[in-house]
Amino acid sequence: MDWLVWYYFLISVSFVTVIADAGHVKAIYGQQDERIRLECIVSSRLDAEEAMWMRIRQPHNPDILTYRDSVVYAPDRIQLEQRRLSSSINANGALVDTYFLTLTLLRSNIDDEGRYVCSRGKNVFAEYDLSIIVPSQFVEDDNFNQQRTIREGSTLQLFCSATGRPQPSITWSYRATDGKHISLADGLACNDTVCELRLENYTRNDPNIIECVADNEKSTRISKIFNVDVHYPPKLTTNTQTYTRAKRIDIIIQCSSIANPPASILWLDDTKRELNHSHIYDIKTINHTSTLSFSVFPYEHSLVMFYCHANNSIGSDEKSINISDFIQFDSIMIRETTTVSSETTTIDSDKLFSKKQKTLRPTRARSRVSTSPIPLTSPMQSLSSSSNSFIYSFASHFLNFILIFFVSCFV
Template sequence: MSIRGYFVAFCKCIVLLSLRILLLLPAGLPVRSQGDSQSDNKVMDNITVRQGETVFLRCAQGDVVTHTAWLNRSSILYAGEDKWSVDPRVSLVTLNQEEFTIKIENVDMTDEGQYVCAVQTSSRPRTTSVHILVQVPPKIINLSRDIVVNEGANVTLMCQASGKPEPSTSWKLISSSGDLASDDEYLEIPSISRQRAGTYECTAVNDIDTDVQTVDITVNYAPTVSEGRDVGVTLGQRGVLECEADAVPEADFEWYKDDRRIFNGFDGMEIINTGSLSKLTFFNVSDGDYGNYTCVAINKLGSSNTSFLLYGDAAESRDGTSKHKRGEEEQSSHVCTGVHSTCILVQTCLLFDEAGAT
């Protein structure tokens, strides 16, 4: 440090010491009750300001003022027109025989505390003190990350927030039912089910504002396949078997005819998988295509399957009876029942014809 620097620092120490001795103002002066008639120390009402706002500190002068200063704890902010604070947010607003006002812009929590205006008049010193209270809107500072779990696992979500006044936190599941909630910074979900998957919202609230953040929970589970529907297709026509599976993560699909796996493009068949749906398409159904098919849905947690029957006009249904044959039997029975005598006559004639031939 240069000689000039030492000299400036020495002068400031002398001024600060002089102010303390002159005004009998020790560092960290406690707040006294308002209206202390035994001294010239005046206590103003607390000033409440929100973080980021600007606060004005006003001090009445009067009489013949020889020295005046604004102090924060043990630091001098302004001594008359001379700025001692190195904080660019602090500036002088007014200094005359009526008042001495400074301002602090973009107030933060570090600015909270007691401020003292010290005035030396021609008669005696006096002080005016004021306490600044800084209110801070809530801010979520510690939040669980998005998670992926298997169905049946225990889950704990955490949400911690800062602010002044101290904020309260709560959790809720964003869904149509909205039946899962907690008025705490922790949310416990034992043995989570697939119905509990979704977006969870944490809300932090105080008198100033609200902060909201979300966490996504993905629940993995094994596939469940919808029951297969039999399909009847005429020879030479187009046919489609559809297989749908509910699974997280999405299932992979495999198709089988009897015990033989079918691949895309095999014997003119096409397999298209779209999300939870798989389609097996026949573009020109032949006799060899009729039969039993199986769809298998697989993911890392398990598998599920369902069966289908592709049948045609002369193919058998699941009960093993030919649909074409059943139709002929029903028609023959209907004819013989309606004209019973005719049936007997025809049969008798056939017998005579056979005897004559013999």
């Protein structure tokens, strides 16, 4: 019997082969378009060609598939094989032959479902209840990886439609960062032909990959991936850095945008006119960050207010930057111009400005000091002047005394 075991092993590789016991109905499942082999063992003192295969389908009448050694129903899809297995003599001394009677369905389909009976006369040798399995497949959609675009805050609606035999159930899930599948829609299975997943107020923090799984538990489960792209308007953040030099202040303003789709970034002056890259303003944009660099000088008029503006197809955002909030002009050392001579000292007051200047263009003091030289007398000159005044006063009094004496004598 070893050769018989090997024979069944070889043919089972490419066929579904089923052997039923007499008096027992065996339920079997076959895939659509698959070859299905149904076998029965016929023992008879007569020729095995007297046996036949028939199929019973409600509400139809029985279909006679084979009779004797001929296929009488759909011969292009059904094959019949007879093979003698053994011969023996029973207790009554009669010769009994044992045969294998094999019915093969070449390309099975749903119409092949029903009960198959192998019999000869009133003797039933095997019975099968055959069910044809149609693998699950998505309806009118061969793309298993789809893209969905949604605006942040709106409702996400996904549809999944599958057919099969038995009818597949549909479940929704998403894959977490650790690789685990997390069920959606409370993990409930949908048995309808078309199933909908509805998620309200969808945001960028919600799953961006959602999977639809169809499974009829009789064939391989299939899945469809939805890549969800959430669009949202730009959101700007700014960062200002200042570097104080000897006679200027270098300013670097960074403006970063978070947006989907990516936003374009513009720099505007205080009149909302666009700034371009020039010898005054250096503008560089890398990925989602734009950098504006420039220098300010105390004696030059410079802009104080700048605007960073970003926009995409969803919306826009704008940030204002007042650089006077970040710089202090008293940190710049401005040297005073001083002229010294042996006789006079002149101070040019036009080059003095307040230490607490808050504007970018330093203003002069309100009480303007005269620019004409101011003479300063030295101590030696003061002493000489005092001595001369004393001598002159003494001589004047002496002459007055002589004059009074002569007048008194001659009068």
